[in-house]
Amino acid sequence: MSTHLVEIRDLKVAFDGVQVLHGIDLDVRPGEALGLVGESGCGKSVTWLAALGLLPGKAAVSGSVRVDGRELCGGPRSALEAVRGGRIAMIFQDPSSSLNPVLRIGRQITEALSLHRGLHGQAAMTEALRLMDIVGIPDARRRFDLYPHEFSGGQCQRLMIAMALAGEPDLLIADEPTTALDATIQAQILDLLIKLRTETGMATVFISHDLGAVSQVCERVCVMYAGRVVEQGDIGRLFAEPRHPYTRGLFDAIPRLDGPRERLIPIPGTVPNPRNLPTGCAFAPRCAHAEDDCHALRPALETLNDGRRLACFNPVPVNAVPRAETKILESV
Template identity: 85%
Template sequence: MNPHLVELRELKVAFDGVPVLHGIDLTVGHGEALGLVGESGCGKSVTWLAALGLLPGKASVSGSVRIEGRELCGGPRQILEGVRGGRIAMIFQDPSSSLNPVLRIGRQITEALALHRGLHGQAAKAEALRLMDMVGIPDARRRFDLYSHEFSGGQCQRLMIAMALAGEPDLLIADEPTTALDATIQAQILDLLIQLRAETDMATVFISHDLGAVSQVCERVCVMYAGRIVEQGSIGQLFAEPRHPYTRGLFDAIPRIDGPRNRLIPIPGTVPNPKKLPSGCAFSPRCAHAEDACSWQRPELETLEDGRRLACFSPVAIARAAAVRQKILEDV
């Protein structure tokens, strides 16, 4: 068996000639839960839309996308159509924009079952009801013939998950699936994703800007900034000692409800325009630890002694700064 379910190598995307992804390298293992975090516009969603061939015609995509060693990027459309839904499924943050408002929910799920598993009639209906029960839709049999507007936002997201599961995918990409939901429903959806992964051994990519949610669902995390991965490691590594200044900035901006009430530390500056990226490290204009080389040379993503990957010229300074900050917080 191939050690990786999905491999992205040097994946690049440009819109109307403007690069927005600059060579993404990442892997997803069989049954693994991978988190992809970063500010809005950093390229998280574009990465997987490009991998599945779902970007508009003005997008230019290059690089390699492989599922168990089989190349998808640049291949025949029939190959991608066989992968979407059947091998890799994707759910989005706003289910109301994905569900068809003029078709009954039962029909939408059974259409997915017919397409990916060849089920029709009573067999398809029975399986659709089973999926609705699995994702926690109460009284599924009665609600099978309702429309999407007759369900709450959280239930619509559960229905989207049911439709994604209809093809029995090896990988589920959850693109900020809890953003539009209140805190209680968010927790329920996260618990559902964890439960489904445990029951089906399905790999998961969880795209989010919510580090707390990522810590609950994922085992490994990739941090993205301006179309590049800047840090990658296990949940334990990144949450115990984030090494990249951007990763540290994301953690500093999280409000705390336990312990002393400290002022939040925002990341200074703004995300750069893709048309006017700095010649060196894209984060250097906002970085308190920037060195001379950062302004003209871009750091490569390198593997450190602890196994994590980091694209930064001053990881030692960052680690020291983190240790000093932790001591200050402990002394407060």
């Protein structure tokens, strides 16, 4: 019996013949908080949309996605429907486009309760109000019959979380849940996610480009670049000693909010076009550590002695890495 809640193996996705995911291997353990980080377009969201069968029909998906050992990829639609919303729920980065603008909030939450838990009438309304209270919507009874446009952006995100919780999921996927929110509301949403995980024991996948937010929420982190996993491991060790040059570049680009002013060190170049990826390592054209092998061969994701997994021929030396987590904490 697998000890993982979700096991993803060799997951590949292509749109119109252009491959955007190149064999993702990923596990989520019961109750853990896993962070997915990387630049926009690296495949963070596509990985989970593909896993849950939420990509458009033109997407070609292959590989294996197992939940409690049961295969979802390529399986019957009934297998996906049994998992989505119930076992695994997903909240999206733009609640304004996910909430139905012409339906009252109470109707939308009770619909989720009816679908996933079979609650109707007064029982559904009572539970919906309880969920609104849990996620911090003030005066829930009065606001039960309001429309999405009558709530702030942060409150809409809280309502999306309430709808996700309606199915009592074992795994909550939070896709950039703090995007477009001000710093105070971002902190409140992060605190809410931590509180819910602590109280319910559900696992969380936190998708973000914000390393500071990931450091608050997650125990383990997976760094993606150009549709591949390049580094993953325990968050304390990986943040203290990032070994992949791309991971190190992400840390170097974080601004400091106190202390002496320092010029940021941007990652040179641009993310490669999926239609024209380099022959070897996709990061090689932007990497100061790249050698001939990096341009000719693609490094495999291998397990190191410290337990992390790394795809790099010339990793950053441990003794050359400052304690990057100090900079992360200063930026939060």
